[in-house]
Amino acid sequence: xxxxxxxxxxxxxxxxxxxxxxxxxxxxxxxxxxxxxxxxxxxxxxxxxxxxxxxxxxxxxxxxxxxxxxxxxxxxxxxxxxxxxxxxxxxxxxxxxxxxxxxxxxxxxxxxxxxxxxxxxxxxxxxxxxxxxxxxxxxxxxxxxxxxxxxx
Numbered sequence: 001x002x003x004x005x006x007x008x009x010x011x012x013x014x015x016x017x018x019x020x021x022x023x024x025x026x027x028x029x030x031x032x033x034x035x036x037x038x039x040x041x042x043x044x045x046x047x048x049x050x051x052x053x054x055x056x057x058x059x060x061x062x063x064x065x066x067x068x069x070x071x072x073x074x075x076x077x078x079x080x081x082x083x084x085x086x087x088x089x090x091x092x093x094x095x096x097x098x099x100x101x102x103x104x105x106x107x108x109x110x111x112x113x114x115x116x117x118x119x120x121x122x123x124x125x126x127x128x129x130x131x132x133x134x135x136x137x138x139x140x141x142x143x144x145x146x147x148x149x150x151x152x
Contacts (some may be wrong), residue, residue: 005039017046032125045114049103057102060113076130105132
């Protein structure tokens with residue numbers, strides 16, 4: 001984001017993730033550097049949300065060696081919604097979501113990717129009931145059943 005000695009760029013002009021919230025993040029990073037607090041931007045966990053109904057959201061990589069799909073309808077909170085999309089997959093490949101307020105409950109995955117939280121810790125996290133964030137417990141359970149063992 002430094003364009004040279006004493007010159008900083010943020011937002012769309014950087015050519016990196018032209019999203020408002022990325023520009024705001026870059027502004028925080030640039031301000032820290034200007035104030036003498038060295039900091040580098042990290043783009044490994046940029047959330048993307050399409051604000052439609054239902055919302056579609058993603059964070060991190062699209063592919064991985066182990067994937068799981070969990071329908072949002074498997075989560076009791078979905079029972080409070082009566083739309084067709086409650087039957088569609090809500091947790092597609094680790095950190096992809098389609099469902100009511102997907103951009104909100106995907107933040108758990110954003111933080112986990114950014115902080116490199118182990119799957120075991122995520123699976124051991126208490127999820128409030130009834131909420132859509134319970135989808136992570138269902139997804140992690142499905143991933144755990146497919147994941148290779150550490151010994152193998």
